[in-house]
Amino acid sequence: xxxxxxxxxxxxxxxxYVRTSEPVGSKSLVERHHFGVSAATVRNDMxxxxxxxxxxxxxxxxxxxxxxxGYRLFVDRLSAVKPMSPAEREAIGGFLRGAVDLDDVVDRxxxxxxxxxxxxxxxxxxxxxxxxxRHIELVPLGRERLMVILIANTGRxxxxxxxxxxxxxxxxxxxxxxAVRRELxxxxxxxxxxxxxxxxxxxxxxxxxxxxxxxxxILRTLDDALSxxxxxxxxxxxxxxxxxxxxxxxxxxxxxxxxxxxxxxLLKLFGQLGAGRVGGVAVTIGHENQHEGLAxxxxxxxxxxxxxxxxxxxxxxxxxxxxxxxxxxxVRAVAxxxxxxxxx
Amino acid sequence: xxxxxxxxxxxxxxxxYVRTSEPVGSKSLVERHHFGVSAATVRNDMxxxxxxxxxxxxxxxxxxxxxxxGYRLFVDRLSAVKPMSPAEREAIGGFLRGAVDLDDVVDRxxxxxxxxxxxxxxxxxxxxxxxxxRHIELVPLGRERLMVILIANTGRxxxxxxxxxxxxxxxxxxxxxxAVRRELxxxxxxxxxxxxxxxxxxxxxxxxxxxxxxxxxILRTLDDALSxxxxxxxxxxxxxxxxxxxxxxxxxxxxxxxxxxxxxxLLKLFGQLGAGRVGGVAVTIGHENQHEGLAxxxxxxxxxxxxxxxxxxxxxxxxxxxxxxxxxxxVRAVAxxxxxxxxx
DNA sequence: ACTGGCACTCGCCGTCGGAGAGTGCCAGAG
DNA sequence: CTCTGGCACTCTCCGACGGCGAGTGCCAGT
Numbered sequence: 001x002x003x004x005x006x007x008x009x010x011x012x013x014x015x016x017y018v019r020t021s022e023p024v025g026s027k028s029l030v031e032r033h034h035f036g037v038s039a040a041t042v043r044n045d046m047x048x049x050x051x052x053x054x055x056x057x058x059x060x061x062x063x064x065x066x067x068x069x070g071y072r073l074f075v076d077r078l079s080a081v082k083p084m085s086p087a088e089r090e091a092i093g094g095f096l097r098g099a100v101d102l103d104d105v106v107d108r109x110x111x112x113x114x115x116x117x118x119x120x121x122x123x124x125x126x127x128x129x130x131x132x133x134r135h136i137e138l139v140p141l142g143r144e145r146l147m148v149i150l151i152a153n154t155g156r157x158x159x160x161x162x163x164x165x166x167x168x169x170x171x172x173x174x175x176x177x178x179a180v181r182r183e184l185x186x187x188x189x190x191x192x193x194x195x196x197x198x199x200x201x202x203x204x205x206x207x208x209x210x211x212x213x214x215x216x217x218i219l220r221t222l223d224d225a226l227s228x229x230x231x232x233x234x235x236x237x238x239x240x241x242x243x244x245x246x247x248x249x250x251x252x253x254x255x256x257x258x259x260x261x262x263x264x265x266l267l268k269l270f271g272q273l274g275a276g277r278v279g280g281v282a283v284t285i286g287h288e289n290q291h292e293g294l295a296x297x298x299x300x301x302x303x304x305x306x307x308x309x310x311x312x313x314x315x316x317x318x319x320x321x322x323x324x325x326x327x328x329x330x331v332r333a334v335a336x337x338x339x340x341x342x343x344x
Numbered sequence: 345x346x347x348x349x350x351x352x353x354x355x356x357x358x359x360x361y362v363r364t365s366e367p368v369g370s371k372s373l374v375e376r377h378h379f380g381v382s383a384a385t386v387r388n389d390m391x392x393x394x395x396x397x398x399x400x401x402x403x404x405x406x407x408x409x410x411x412x413x414g415y416r417l418f419v420d421r422l423s424a425v426k427p428m429s430p431a432e433r434e435a436i437g438g439f440l441r442g443a444v445d446l447d448d449v450v451d452r453x454x455x456x457x458x459x460x461x462x463x464x465x466x467x468x469x470x471x472x473x474x475x476x477x478r479h480i481e482l483v484p485l486g487r488e489r490l491m492v493i494l495i496a497n498t499g500r501x502x503x504x505x506x507x508x509x510x511x512x513x514x515x516x517x518x519x520x521x522x523a524v525r526r527e528l529x530x531x532x533x534x535x536x537x538x539x540x541x542x543x544x545x546x547x548x549x550x551x552x553x554x555x556x557x558x559x560x561x562i563l564r565t566l567d568d569a570l571s572x573x574x575x576x577x578x579x580x581x582x583x584x585x586x587x588x589x590x591x592x593x594x595x596x597x598x599x600x601x602x603x604x605x606x607x608x609x610l611l612k613l614f615g616q617l618g619a620g621r622v623g624g625v626a627v628t629i630g631h632e633n634q635h636e637g638l639a640x641x642x643x644x645x646x647x648x649x650x651x652x653x654x655x656x657x658x659x660x661x662x663x664x665x666x667x668x669x670x671x672x673x674x675v676r677a678v679a680x681x682x683x684x685x686x687x688x
Numbered sequence: 689a690c691t692g693g694c695a696c697t698c699g700c701c702g703t704c705g706g707a708g709a710g711t712g713c714c715a716g717a718g
Numbered sequence: 719c720t721c722t723g724g725c726a727c728t729c730t731c732c733g734a735c736g737g738c739g740a741g742t743g744c745c746a747g748t
Contacts, residue, residue: 002689025741038691043742061698061741100568101504139481139495147501149493151483157493159501160445224444239583240601253597257584346720369710382722387711405710405729 005035006045010054011078013046014066018323023063068286068320071298075283075324082325084333092116096337102126102155106235109314109338114238116330119318120260122301124270125233126154126311126342128226133188133196138181138218146177148221152193154311154342160221164214176211180218193226234263241318255293260317265291269299270313281328286320296320300327304335306342314338349379350389354398355422357390358410362667367407412630412664415642419627419668426669428677436460440681446470446499450579453658453682458582460674463662464604466645468614469577470498470655470686472570477532477540482525482562490521492565496537498655498686504565508558520555524562537570578607585662599637604661609635613643614657625672630664640664644671648679650686658682 012033016024026039026046035042046064049055054070057063066074084092095112099105106123113121131152139147141161150158183203188196200219204212225231239260242253259265268290281302287295294317301315314335316327356377360368370383370390379386390408393399398414401407410418428436439456443449450467457465475496483491485505494502527547532540544563548556569575583604586597603609612634625646631639638661645659658679660671 023741027741037689039741040692040743041690044690047743057742059698059741061696063741134485135483135491137481137483137493139479139493141478141495147479147495149481149483149501151485151491155505157491157501157503161499237605240598240605243598243601254584254587257587261581261584367710371710381720383710384712384723385721388721391712401711403710403729405727407710 005037006048007073007078008033008035009042009045010049010066010070011074013049013055013064014070014074014078017065018321021321023058023065025063028063066321068288071285071320071324072288075285075328079325081281081332082329084329088116089333092333092337096334096341099341102157105155105338105341109334110235110237113314113316113330113334114241116334117316117318117323117327118238118241118244119316119322119327120236120238120241121314121316122234122236122260122266122270123314124267124312125235126152126156126305128152128156128158128193128231130192130305130309130311131156132190132192134190136181136184136188136222138177138184140174140177146218148218150222150225154306158225160225162217162221164217176207176214180207180215184218197223197226232263232267234266236260236266238316256297256317259291259293265294269317270301270315281332282315283324283328298322298324300324300331302331302335304339304342306339311342349381350393351417351422352377352379353386353389354393354410354414355418357393357399357408358414358418358422361409362665365665367402367409369407372407410665412632415629415664415668416632419629419672423669425625425676426673428673432460433677436677436681440678440685443685446501449499449682449685453678454579454581457658457660457674457678458585460678461660461662461667461671462582462585462588463660463666463671464580464582464585465658465660466578466580466604466610466614467658468611468656469579470496470500470649472496472500472502472537472575474536474649474653474655475500476534476536478534480525480528480532480566482521482528484518484521490562492562494566494569498650502569504569506561506565508561520551520558524551524559528562541567541570576607576611578610580604580610582660600641600661603635603637609638613661614645614659625676626659627668627672642666642668644668644675646675646679648683648686650683655686 009029012029012035013024016029016032026042030037030039030042046055049070050057050064052069053067054073055064056067056070058065092112096105096108099108102125106125110121110123113123128150131154133150134153135149135151137149137151139149141147144163144165146162146164148160148162152158183206184200187199187203191199197219200222203219204215207215239257242256269284281300283298283300285298289295289297289299296319297317298320299315299317300322301313303310303313305311315331318327353373356373356379357368360373360376370386374381374383374386390399393414394401394408396413397411398417399408400411400414402409436456440449440452443452446469450469454465454467457467472494475498477494478497479493479495481493481495483493485491488507488509490506490508492504492506496502527550528544531543531547535543541563544566547563548559551559583601586600613628625644627642627644629642633639633641633643640663641661642664643659643661644666645657647654647657649655659675662671
């Protein structure tokens with residue numbers, strides 16, 4: 001028996017099943033693809049593949065369906081990432097170029113990804129902890145409040161209102177605010193956020209004892225904005241695509257939707273790939289996802305970022321029965337464009 | 345025949361159907377509710393209600409189901425808004441009070457609404473056009489770029505990067521930026537955004553001809569941020585609740601999810617109630633919704649805002665077969681709390 | 689190692705018939 | 719005029735039955 005043909009059979013099964021969403025049998029298989037052999041031979045191969053746990057028969061007398069392991073082998077060894085046509089590339093670029101805003105970039109990206117792949121798309125906002133400080137601004141609001149505005153090199157802007165226990169309307173206070181602002185910038189500008197945060201720890205000491213509380217409050221806000229919980233934001237689109245193949249994961253839509261609402265879960269999915277090299281596209285299939293609601297789902301994801309540093313992840317989520325080559329191509333292409341866009 | 349009893353029957357039908365999601369027949373009706381009469385009498389009433397188009401029999405020999413008109417009558421005349429228990433009020437307040445941010449307020453609000461009502465919740469960000477300017481800040485970024493930051497009295501912050509056709513690193517430019525900033529504030533602070541926008545139209549003339557282009561660019565950004573399309577933002581949660589009653593609108597989940605993704609559609613839903621008085625809760629039922637994908641859905645919405653001015657809408661969306669009294673109570677209570685929260 | 693053939697297994701689907709829920713209508717009582 | 723009990727009727731739902739077809743596993747033969 002030829003190892004090679006057996007894998008070709010697996011590949012064909014995956015492809016056909018993805019197309020038709022119906023278990024594929026030996027006969028229809030030899031019709032569509034021309035291996036040089038008969039259906040009976042293919043049947044033998046299929047029996048072996050089943051023994052290896054790569055495919056599975058839902059019922060004694062039905063066609064075969066790939067298992068998670070089967071898909072895994074397929075994406076690892078049997079599929080080539082489909083190249084995008086120049087027209088597609090142009091469409092992607094054109095659509096993203098119109099963005100006026102980081103919010104806008106993220107918004108367009110997630111919609112684009114959803115419509116390219118017909119799956120649920122997920123885009124993570126650039127992580128602050130992996131960005132550098134471009135600017136920090138203090139804006140007095142009313143008499144006892146200050147708005148702290150953090151601007152990252154990725155264009156991400158985070159703002160927070162802080163109450164400070166003193167009035168700000170005299171001359172001296174104005175000078176103080178602007179001194180704090182200046183010191184913040186000297187210390188933080190151009191550095192990574194975590195680094196800035198540590199360097200700033202000694203900042204209060206440079207001011208009069210009476211003023212230190214205010215400075216500390218501001219620094220606390222900055223740290224708070226960097227905390228895991230608050231700093232990670234995630235956006236999604238295309239959830240209606242889940243309903244499109246209602247028959248597919250039959251009543252499993254609910255748990256998937258629930259998982260998607262739990263942003264924490266999503267972040268874990270992307271967290272796994274962590275600081276992976278920018279080029280790579282990661283795929284987690286079915287039960288490889290920790291969350292049990294996602295047992296029937298696969299995630300195709302990658303990272304994007306300005307320069308060679310990745311600052312966040314993006315990807316798509318769909319049924320395990322998913323067109324992996326296309327999804328991987330789209331995810332990779334979009335990530336590349338977004339990275340370019342954040343470059344300058 | 346007593347008009348009064350007929351309406352009581354309609355009320356009972358709506359209540360039972362909402363509870364069981366099964367067509368309700370005369371027999372089970374007299375069992376659960378005790379009208380003083382027999383099932384036969386109720387049947388006569390039901391026949392009349394059907395003639396009036398308030399209820400409808402899916403099959404010749406099945407129970408009755410309320411029509412859109414039936415629900416309409418129910419919410420208008422037959423239901424009292426369920427008061428919230430003190431414990432619930434406290435829970436709402438406690439959950440919302442922890443917010444650090446407008447984003448956070450909106451986020452918590454939408455999740456809270458979803459979990460209170462078990463429906464899809466929708467919250468609109470405070471409209472800029474209906475807010476007043478609290479502050480405008482100009483932050484130089486790099487050499488030929490400026491970030492314009494708009495802060496509204498609602499806490500909403502909008503930022504936009506503008507390219508200006510001149511370098512900013514000399515002394516004079518710094519003075520110019522700060523002069524522009526000062527003038528902007530004098531003219532705009534405390535006024536409504538549209539008013540500010542018109543008042544600022546003459547601003548360029550106060551500067552040297554060479555500087556006017558920059559000022560114009562900044563003003564254009566401000567106007568752009570106010571444009572319908574960009575200014576309205578909407579957030580939703582609880583979409584998994586749609587799947588919970590999969591049997592309910594059977595395969596109608598897809599169009600609903602699609603409609604929810606089209607934020608434009610959502611904004612229209614809230615646009616209808618427009619500048620309605622803050623107290624009122626609006627309900628649109630089934631086909632009353634313009635969008636055809638939402639023919640099986642109802643929307644319970646209201647407005648919130650600081651002071652007596654409404655600045656945006658919020659609400660829930662679910663199947664027409666929905667617990668209106670509870671939904672209305674939750675929506676009203678949440679809107680009230682959010683309004684309070686935006687007050688100071 | 690591959691092929692053709694064959695018996696066998698099951699899920700799918702349409703049919704059928706009984707049970708149950710609900711209805712409409714009618715004649716009689718208050 | 720309103721309400722009630724009764725009765726015949728209509729449909730849907732559900733489980734049983736059976737034929738069809740796709741697909742399988744295995745075996746004997748090349």
